[in-house]
Each structure stands twice: as C-alpha cells, then as structure tokens.
Amino acid sequence: APTAGKPAADTTGDVPDKPAKAVSLNILDVAGDLQLTQGMIDEFVKQHSDVISKVTYSKAPAPELSGKIKAQQNANRVDIDLVLTGTDGLSAGTQQGLWNELLPKYADRLPGMKDYLPPAQKMQELAGNSGVTVTYYPSGPLLEYLPAKVAKPPANADELLAYAKANKGKVMYARPSNSGPGRTFLMGLPYILGDKDPKDPINGWDKTWAYLKELNQYVDYYPSGTADTMKALANGSSNIIVSTTGWDINPRVLGTVPKEAAITTLKGFHWVTDAHYAVVPKGVSTDKQAAILQLLQFMLTPEQQAKAYDKGYFYPGPAIKGVELSQAPQESQDAIKDFGRAEYDKLIADNPTEVPLDAKSLVAAFDKWDREVGGSKVKSS
C-alpha cells in the first residue's frame, strides 16, 4: 500500500556507529557483483542480526539505474540503500550527484581499505569519494582460441591482423559498448600499439583507430554480447575472440566454452583493470548508512574477500592483499583448480596495470567506434 504519510527519517545528519535498531537493507546489484559478494553479506547478517535484520536483493542492468535513483530522489523517497556497480554506473551517478560521499569522512570506519592491492587502490582512486571498491580483477585484454584450430596463436598485433586477413571472419570481438572483453580490448590496444595518449580516445588513439579499421575489413560482424562470441568460439564459427580472465575461466566452468580453449596475449599488453564498487545513494537514512559502513568493513576482511574467487567469475576477485585461494570455499577452489590457469599468476605479476578510461572518454570511444568501425559495415556490405 502507498505510504505517503511516512515520516522521513534523518538522511543527512551524522551517522551513528550503530543503527538504533536493526535495519533492513535493499541492495541493488547492477554489476553482477552479488555473484561474488552475496555470501559475504549473508554472512554478515547472520553474525550481526542486531545491525541488519534483513536484506532484499534486486538486480538490474546498469544504464537505467541512475534514472530510477534520480526519480526516487526527486520524490524524496529513496528505497535503494546500497548499490553494487561497476565503473560505468558509479561515474554516471557521480556525474549526476546521486551518491553520498563516504570518504574521507568515514575512512576510519573502513580500515580494510588500507589493505587494497596496488591496482585495486588505483581503481579506488578512480572511484572518487563515493564508491568503495569491494572486488577487483585485472581483466584483459586476452585472446582466447581453440588450440585444435589455431596451431600458432598470434603473438603481436600485426600477427593478429595477418591471421584475420588470412582467415576472414574468424577473428571476433563483440561491440565494445555491449561487452566487457570488447571494451577491454578497445582500451588495451593503445598500450599494445604504443599510441600517443592511451587515455584520450579522440586525439590520442590514431594507431588504434587505424588498426581497428583495418581489422574491420576481415570481421564479418560484431555480436552485441560477449556470450555470442563465446558461442561462436565454441561452435567453431570463430577461431580467435577477445576475452578477460573471468570470461576465460567462468564460461569453461559453466560449459559454454570447451575446457581446452587456451588464451594468449599480444606483445606489450597492459592489464586494463576493473573493479566493483559499493555506493550509497543520497537519501538513505543515517541509521542505514551506519549499518552499511559496518557491512562494508566486514566485506573487506580477508576471510570474506576470499569468497570473491568464486568460480573464476572475476578472477581472481579479492581487492585486498594477502587473500589466498586456499581461504576460499572448497567449491571455488575446485573450480579454479580445474579451469584456472597457472600462467595467470605470472601474467598478473609481469605486466603493468592501467585503470580504465573515465566514463566520458569511454563513451566518446564507444561513439567513435560505432561511427567509424562498427557503423562502417553498413556502407561496405
């Protein structure tokens, strides 16, 4: 029933250490992060039922999120207490001033943040003052292929181009704006090709754009989701696709891609990292904020972070230092033993990491890609 008469709780004042009485939280996940963190949250509720009595989860795609929160805030009736999001949703909200500033105000309540892995720390800096990094992974860009079909995988950008030329339609990546691996590939290329300014897609990516346009001649089409590229790889209509650590391991666990698929990297590649954040919309009561802060700190402890290994979904996953696979749940350990790759440890250790483009530049890059690479297909076909 409508609750028009509900007295508005305090939303802007000081946040107490502990809520006056146990609160119930609505958590909205737009990044698929619950896959990694729901276990942590449930654990917290179990242990601290005096703080959080109940959690309801809902999931939604990211783009529409800010509209919804905006509508709620305009009406002074925010019912989403915690949002788990990727960089895109985070910065979209920041741009529109949707989020509460948690830092540095409450930094002391989140001591776990001091233990971030260095690249996770960089991701945290990207997040500004509203988001708290909860999970992290180095992402890609990786190339994935079936050894049975590709005897000698390309080792550098030129070889990839040559392979694509020789095997028309057999190299595939998804439309960057619809695909994590696709955008990682896009953002990773400037490093591989040695472009002028890898952070400026409009003016600094001459080589990248030239390369993509040339590659485009040998690409049949760009699916609108990573899953389609995985399927193409699995059913043989494609030989080489772009990927990330998570997209390499998890689909093989799930069985959408044959277990024997292999990965390789292009010479000179940098990891373009990725992370998930927790943010609190403005308009959430101080009581709930208190509970959330406690929850976040709980999530940043090593025991809990180990759950982020999952089944390689966000491999490795933990954002803080010193979390070992052996701490992870058994199921998780088994999956990664079977489908994980020993070479990842070395690749992660040996290659530089870069933060992804900020939201604005990324959108500009997507737009340019759509216009000049993806869109040009119309004219040519």
Place this chain on the structure above:
Amino acid sequence: MSGFDQLRLEGVGRRFGTADALADLDLTIERGEFIALLGPSGCGKSTALNCLAGLLPLTAGSIWQDDQRIDTLPPEKRGFGMVFQNYALFPHLTVRDNIAFGLRMRRLPKDEVRRRTEAAIEMVRLAEHASKLPGQLSGGQQQRVAIARATVLEPSLVLMDEPLSNLDAKLRLEMRTEIRRLHQSLGLTTVYVTHDQEEALSMADRLVVMRLGRVQQIGTPEEVHTKPATWHVADFMGYRNLLPVSATRVEGDAVTVPLGETTVNGVAQGEMNAGDEVVAAVRPEDVRLGSADVAGLKGRIEVVEYQGRELAVEVALPDGVRLHARTDRKVEPGEQVAITITPGRLLVYPSGDPADRPAAELATAGLAV
C-alpha cells in the same frame, strides 16, 4: 415509470446535416390512446419514434409528459417500450433471455421474471424456439421476439416500428388483434409506426399521416380514410387514381371534372373555382366495371390481376388516361368495358403549385434496359 395523462410533442424536429428528417411535429397523446404514424417510406416515422424514445436527441422542440419535460431524459429513464424496425435482438442471448432482459433490468423477483417471460413466449408462439439464439430464427420469428420483449414490461408508452411487416398475413392478423388486446387490457398507450393503411385503420384510435418529415393530417381512421386532407394523403390512403385535371364546374362542394371524353362529378375538398387546376382522386374499389353497352364512361382493359375474390384491372380511357378499377366479373385484356364511379367517392383537391401535381398515369415508366 408510472403512467401519465398526456404526452405532448411541441415543435419536435430532427435534422441530419442539412436535411430535416422530421420538422415541426405537434402532437398530444392522451393516456390509453393508440396512435398510428403512417406515411410513405422515408417520411420520418422512425425518426419521430426515436425522438420520442429518447434515442435521437431533438434538434428542435420539446416533449412533455404532463408537466414534466422529458426530452432531456435518457431513454432508460423514460420507461417506454419499443419494438424496432429491424428487430435489434441481442444476438448473444436466447429468445428467452432476450424477452426476460427488461424484467431483469427492473430487478423483479426471479419467479415473476420467469412467469411473465414464459407467458410472453406463449403469446408470440415461440415456446419451441425459446432456447434458440436470434441468428437461428426466421425473420418473422425474430420479429415476434422483439414484440414480446417490449410488451412484457407493460410500459406506460409502447413504441412500435412496423412490428408486423415481416409476419405472414395470417399471423399478422392475429398479432394485430393481440397487440390491440394487450393495449386495452394493460391500459397501455401505444404509438405505432406502419406503412400499411389497413393496419393503421384497423388498429389505431387516431392516425398521424406524414410526408417528407411533416404532418399532413391527424384524425380518426374514418376521417383519414374518407376525407384525406390533401391529395398526397389520398394518394397514400389508397386513392390510386389521381388525375390532374381542370375543374369544369364548381357548385358548392360539387365539382365537375372532365374524364375520358366525358365528365364526372366529384366532391370538392377545398376552395376552388371553375377552370382551376385540380386533382381528382378515387380508389380502385370505387371504380367498377359494367358491360360495354351501358352509356357513359368507357375504356379498354389493359391489365388484369388476380386478387383472390376480385380482379384488379387497369383500364385505358379513350384519352389515354389509365384507371385502376376492380371487378368480380371474369374479364380479359382487350375487352371494352363501361366504367362507373361510386357516387360521392371521387374527391377533388385544389392543387396550388404546378410542380406539386401527380403525373398523369399515361404509361408507367419501366426500367430502360
């Protein structure tokens, strides 16, 4: 719902676009009267009825039920009953449910609904079709359902739009009597639209004869039948022989007009003088055939039609004019016959406008093919 003493229509009119389908209808209906609206096809009878029922909003005039103005009431508030020209049965309801519909709308007890419905079904002799849908009935059966549906409610005013036109002659006669009987025994007030003069004459207390959306004459059956107000009314009332002629002599209401190389006497139905253009009107039944050797009006039989007891004949007069006549003698086309006109039955009307005259029936226009 309850009865009324008088229903007054004052200047009632209905316009469709630029055409007046009904204009200036003034009529007072007394409680218990049986009024027939009579007139040729398209003269506005159905329009008048719909206005009275409230189904067509008026574009002029007002309607009063005693002191209450009712032309602003919606039809369902007027409490009138109506039988529609094209039945308008509810196609999704059985005969029984069609008839019970109005009773149910009045929220009568189930028992009473059932009882009255069955009685009405009995009355229109549809007991064995009671569970059929209208789509499965013959045209006549449908019309009987429509009659039963309206009268079962015993409304204070019943409007009927040619309710018998699809019935066979026998049933029509019976239903006529039945409707009259209902009218009397239930104390109904009835407005009855028909194009059948015989029906109107035999059923109604008063006739309203219409033409082109306007009233031509209001009167008792006898008045309308024996003294039509205009030659148009005469035309419609079965004065099938309408002759545009010049009056030869006028004396009081005795007029002499020329006919078939001789002259005949008629009764003047208005002001007229010798030499005026007039219209002489007489019914075929008042034009009888004798044998040819009698002096006077003569003609040659052109067409003979069997009509049961009598023969209907068309006779060509020497001057080419055709007369419709009746005879009970066996005659053949081509025969020469003498013609007598029943005295006092030839009516003579002044005819003002030259455009407003009947065409002399010299040769009926056929379909040019």
Place this chain on the structure above:
Amino acid sequence: MSGFDQLRLEGVGRRFGTADALADLDLTIERGEFIALLGPSGCGKSTALNCLAGLLPLTAGSIWQDDQRIDTLPPEKRGFGMVFQNYALFPHLTVRDNIAFGLRMRRLPKDEVRRRTEAAIEMVRLAEHASKLPGQLSGGQQQRVAIARATVLEPSLVLMDEPLSNLDAKLRLEMRTEIRRLHQSLGLTTVYVTHDQEEALSMADRLVVMRLGRVQQIGTPEEVHTKPATWHVADFMGYRNLLPVSATRVEGDAVTVPLGETTVNGVAQGEMNAGDEVVAAVRPEDVRLGSADVAGLKGRIEVVEYQGRELAVEVALPDGVRLHARTDRKVEPGEQVAITITPGRLLVYPSGDPADRPAAELATAGLAV
C-alpha cells in the same frame, strides 16, 4: 449465365442439427415462370431460396438446370440474382455503388454500367438518395436498393425473399407491378418468397404453399385460392374461420355440418362419411351479416374493427363459437345479427389425426399478466 429451359429441384432438403428446415422439395420451374413460395413464418421459405441460390449446401436431393446438375456449383457460378430478406446491402458502398456492384463484377463497359445503374435507381425512385450510404436510408429505402441491385443484372433466375415487406402499401402496389413488368419484359424466371397471399396471388403464375418445411400444395393462384388442398392451406389462404366439427350428412361432395345450433351446407374437399370429424373452413368475406329478423344462423357482435370500406366483425354464435365476418353496414358490439354464408364457399376437410385439428376459437388466449 445464359437462360435455361427448366430448373428441377428433386427431393431437396436442408437439415439444421436434427431439425428439417426443408424436406423433400420437388419442383420444376419452367423458363419464364413466376413462382411464389408462400407459407407461414419459419416454414422454410428462405431456406428453400438459399438452397436454390447455392448459399446453403443441401443435405438431401439435387438441383438440375436442364441436364446440368447445379447444386454443386458455388453461388457466383449459378448466375442467379437474389434479394435478401434483410437487405444485406454493402454498408460501405453508396446506393449507386451497391446497385452497380453486380454490373462491375461482370466487367461491363463503364458507360453501360452507368446507364443501367441510373435506370435502376430511377425505377426504385431513389435518385435523390443515390449517393447516400445504406445506413442513412430508411428501412423501405434500403429494401428498394436491394431490389434494384438484384434486378439490374437481368439474371436468368431471380430469387426474392419478401422484397416488399418493408414498403408502404402504395409503394408495395407499385413495386409489385414493376417487378411483374420486369419479369415479363426481361423474360426473367422468378422465384418469389412472400407471406402475403394477396401478393402471391396477384403476382405469381404458380404458388408453392409450404408448411413445416414441406410442400402442401402447388397450383395456380386460382386453384390455391378457391380449392386449398388441406385445411392448413385454407387457414393460411385467409379461411380465417376454421371449425372442428362432425359431418352430419354427406352426399357426394355436399356435406352438412352443425353450426351455431343449426346446420350449414359445405363442399367436401376429400373422402368423408357422415359422423366423421371434419374441419369446416370459410373466409370472413364469405360470412356476411344480415339483420336479425331473418331466420337461420344468428349471433351477437363482439368486436368491430374499422377497415376502410368494410367493417371486420367477430360474431359469437349461441354455442360460443366465434365467427369472423364482414359487413358494410354500421354495426355496434352487442347487436344481434343474422349470418349468411355465401353458398359453395364453405369448404369441408377431412381431418385425420385428432391432434391435427384447429382449436375452436372460443376465447383467444391472451397474455396472462
């Protein structure tokens, strides 16, 4: 498309579910004939017509056009014209386009289409409504469009389902003549459904009288009118007085039957013996009123209806039987009158089945309310 010499219906029947709407119809129609199907509402007339037109598949029998079997042909291949009981006008076409429809279907030259269409519009007097849509016409106007639409094609066989039932008396008479004229001048063959005996008598060469889906009598108008084959036909043909009695005396075809405490003489219409249960039938027109002082049949006037030239009266005989009679004298209810029956006009029918007898008209069942 072209004409035929003979059209034969052999054992034609149509069943709806378990009910025979039409059974065992045998009929041979000669080229140029005008056949009327006559019978009470629901007797299967429309069904027969639809079967002939090909709109209803037969469930028994066959139809032959000369040597060709046609009951398997679709309607549009039979080349017949039809006027539907409920008009079935195309609601989206103007009057003109409705009428021109068939001509256009035949791909006639534009000029001819226009000329014939206009002529047909003229014939049915709808010139000023030619551009209206059917929904804007009165009921009678619609029916005229339907007639024009079917006859403009000059089809080899025209089927008409009560085409005149919605017209006013005057127009009905005129259209009757017109249809007859068309029939003759175009050399049409016509099957005409009507429930109006007068119409059937005056128009048709032969009548087919039906009852409950079965043919009762086929004959010329005169045969059917003066010698109805059964008392049912008599009933339908206007023998409104039907009296279930026992024959007192039978001599050849002269029968004496009891009536109102005396006896009257009638003509036997079948095998019968003294003492048999019979049905005596006589038309109201053959029951005339004299004054009460003449000896013989006597009664008391119960109901008087004005009917124009004559009065229709109901007379109660001393034994309670009611007779419908006619008079041209002014009479009042309650008056005692003498009654004469035109000699030779009282027909007496054997009545086999006791269930199959008319109800003595003692008191007409009213609507119990």
Place this chain on the structure above:
Amino acid sequence: MIFFFVNLAGVVGSVLVSSFGRRWFDTWLPSGFTTDWYGDAWREFGLLHVITVTLIASALVVVLSVLIGAPAAYVLARQNFPGKRLVYLTFLLPILMPPITYGIPLATVLYKFGFAGHLSGVVLANLVPSVPFVILTMTPFIEQVDPRIESAARMLGAGTRAIFLKILTPLLVPGLLASAILVLVRTVGMFELTFLTAGPDSQTLVVALYYSMSAAGIRAQQSVDAMAIIYTSMMLVLLVVALRFVNPTQLVARVKEEPE
C-alpha cells in the same frame, strides 16, 4: 505458412533444447541434458515471488486498463463531437512516445505520491501505455456493433452500466480478449516503466530476464535460454487459459455462423 511454422518451431525448439543442454558446441544437439539452468535461474532471482508479482501486476493492469479504456473507446467509436481529434491524439501519444521521454518524471510523480516502490506503482506506470492501447484496439470492435442493439437495451431500461455489462461486453468478447492479451503481453514485457517504478518486492519477471540478458557479467547462454523459456511458459499458460475460456471467433461466429 508451413514455412513460418517450421521456422518458428526451429526458433523455439533451439532455445528449448539449449536451455536443457549441458554443453552445446558445433553439433546438431547438445552433448548432454540437465535441468540445472532452471534451478539456477529459479534460485538466483527467487522466481516464485517474481512470477507471483508479475501475474498479479499484469492481471491488475489488464483489468484496469480495460475498465478505463473501454468506455472511452466506446465514446470515440460512437460519437462525433467537437475536439474529438484532440482527444484521440491525447490517447495516441502515450503509445507513440517512447518511455524514455516520460518514464523518469512519471516515476518521480509516482514516488512523490507514494505509489512507486510497490506493486501499485508498477501497475499505474504500466497503465499509461496500456489504457490508450485498449482504446485504440477496441474502437473498431465497438464500431462494428449495431447501435440499434444498444438502443433496444436502453428502451428496456438498461442504464449505461447495464449496457456495458450485459450487452456490449458479451458482444465485444473477441475484442476484449484480443486487446487484453495484447496488453498483457506488453505489460509483462514492459521493462523500462516497470523497472523505474518497481520496489525491491515488486520486481517482475521481465526485469529479471533483462538482467540475465544484458547485465554485466558472465552468464551461461543456457541460463538465459532457461529464463526465456520460463518467461514464455508463463505467458503461454496465461494465453491458453484465456483461450480456453473464450475463443476469439466463437461468439460472433455463433451468432452469425457461416453454413458448412
């Protein structure tokens, strides 16, 4: 038509097979079958609750939009009046305008009055395109009903309510059914407005489905297929139930049956 059916069967079949497939690479059929995908989808989204919410919400939307829309359609079909075109346009706009233009302000309004965040918000928001939709589909149906039948009912004392209930509704069953089904399909499939106004307890199936399909993260193809099958099965059940009770052509056909 056969071609259409075969291909349709192919389309549906491939998803159905896939949703039960363990692994399906370059072969005719998957290499093994399992129902795990359903179990996963079921658990992940708490589908029982979601389906219940969906059913309730869509049923409410259908009923309300018919109740609000049908009378308006009636007037538009029956009557000519000044300003009719303007009214018509007003009813057309919500169908023409993509929810992007009004979704967020609409959600704000609903949140302001305390409707959004509950089922009622979802219902109200979905009514916005549904009501005009009913109006638009119903108008021609009403035009087909002979007004004299209505007149007859009026003369028998039926008020507007009775006419709608006793006369028009049964005669319009095919139309009502058609537009109800279409509204249902649209509502169940309307992601945007639903998402903007749904609360945590009032998520509908389509939100879950959209999520599984287009949200970030890795998701097995088969699990999306399974979700889609669940979605379709639910719609199918609704449709079959609807058709069970009324066949779109049955009523009128019974009234004027073509012989044969």
Place this chain on the structure above:
Amino acid sequence: MSTTTSSGPANSGPANSGPANSGPAGSGPAGSGPAGSGLAGSGQALNWRHRLAERGVDRRLWLLLPATVFVLVLFIYPFLYGLSLSFQPMNGGGVLANYSKFFSDAYQRDTIATTLKIALPAALLNVLAAVPIAFRMRGRFRGKRLMTTLLVVPITLGTVLTAQGLLNFLGPTGWFNRVLMGLHLTEGPVRLTNNYWGVFFSLIITGFPFAFLLVLSYLSGIDPTLERAAATLGASRSQRFRRITLPLLAPGLATTFLLTFVLAFSVFPSAVLVGNPAGSTRVISLAAYQAAYEQYDYSYASAIAMIMGAVELVVVAIVLVWRARLYTGSTGGKG
C-alpha cells in the same frame, strides 16, 4: 469499477442539468402549458442543447472522463516535463540546440531512415500476411481452435526468447544453416542474424501473431451475409474479398497496422540483440538510449525521443487521415 460507471449516467452533465431544472419550473405558473412565457426563460439553454445535439454532444461523453483524467495526470505532465527537458540542452547553446545537433549529424539523422526501413515493411508484411490467414480461419473446421492457438502462441515468446532463438536457429551453425548446407543449397552459412534480417525476422515473429489476432477478431465482426449477397451478384471469391470484406475490414487493418508499426518502430532490444546496432540496424530508439544511458544526457535523449514520436506521428496521421475516409460503421455482424 466504480470509476467507470458512476460517472456515466449518474452525474448528469452540465449539458443537461440546466434545462432539466428550468423546464418544469418555467411552465408551472403559466398553467397554460410550456408554450407560455415560461419557455422563454429556458429558451437560451434549449437552443444551446439543441445545437449540441446536432453536433453529437451529449452525456455519453462523460465516459471519456476516466481515461482522459488518467492520461492527463499520469502522462501529460511527465510528457511535458520531458518535452521541456529537450529544450534545455545539457551543454547549453540555445533552446533548439539538441534538435539541431541531431539533424546536423548524419550518423544520428540516418537513424530515422534506418528505423523506417525496418518498421514499415515489417508492419506491412505482418498485416498483409495476417489477412489471408485470418480469412481462412473464419469458417468452421476441425482443428480450428488448435490452429488459432498455434498462430497466436508466438505472442508469448517475448523479445528475449525470440532473439535467442533466432541466434541459435538462424546462426551460422544453427539448424537452419545446417539444413541448407546439408541440402547443398549454399556453400557456407547464410548470415541471417546480426544484420537487418535478424531484426526483421524478430519483428515478424513477435508482430505477426499480434496482427493476426486483431485481424481475426475484426474479421469476425463482419456479417457473412454480405459476402453471400456479393456471391449472388456474380463476385468470385477474390472479388468478394477485395470489394466487400477488405473495405469493411480496412479500418481495423489501419488500426492493426498502426499498432504493429508503433511496436516495430520502437524495436530496441532486438535491434541490439539480433541486429547490427552500430550499423544497419542502428534504430532511432537506440540513439535515444545511448544518449540517455551511455552519455547520461537526458535532455538530448528526450529530444531524440521527441523526434521519434514526431516521425511516428506523421506516419500515424497519414494512416488515420486515410482511415477517416473509410467506412467505419456497423458491419452488420452483430445486428
């Protein structure tokens, strides 16, 4: 429930309350009846009412109220908000900046043509295919119910299943291409997804049953006697269809076309899922979506959506103008 009916006959509208009161009161004192002076008082109101009657204004208009109020409250305000938003460009620069930005950018402008190129043929095909099939489904025959159900079932598929199914079925290694290749009709797989055709097929699959259902229902409202009458006038099956059924069906077809067109025009998920969203199926709703949810420029998104609505409105207006010229009365089916 109560909202719809109570506002009908219960409240007598303003058109009616005036004269209803003044009528009897005016005639009371005169005694000689309403022809007296009493009538003059209410004459004004009367004329007014009669004039309204001539134009078809009466109390039935109250039935419009619930829907109108509803749309005004829940749609018009948000819509106007969106409209005004589109005139307040995020990056400044004049009231019409968003619109000129759209039209000066060929990449954006072309989305209109792209959308029309998909939506018009798809809607047209759906309607045209639905007519003959629905026509055949009219008579009575065995299995009719099953056939109808089968034809309507795809309506339940939903965009996602359709998209997934098309990708699976028509994809390079899907059953369709397997059959084609198995029959040696083509050498390599035929590309039917991730391009124009993928979107087109998905619109057919989701749109056809929709069109079919509507057309079938409209068709059932046409009196079959009319066709029989045409048959006796010598019209063949096809002529009857063309001259009688089709014209009577046309208003319904126009509505059906509009609805399928509108649905096709806002095709968004399938344009992304089975189309080529960067190129040949970059439909206008995608442009709006990108503006709103990738660039978070709601103002620009509103402007694009307004343009989208305007384009639809043009098509709709053309169809409606055409429809208004058709016959739209009773088709006799229920009389």
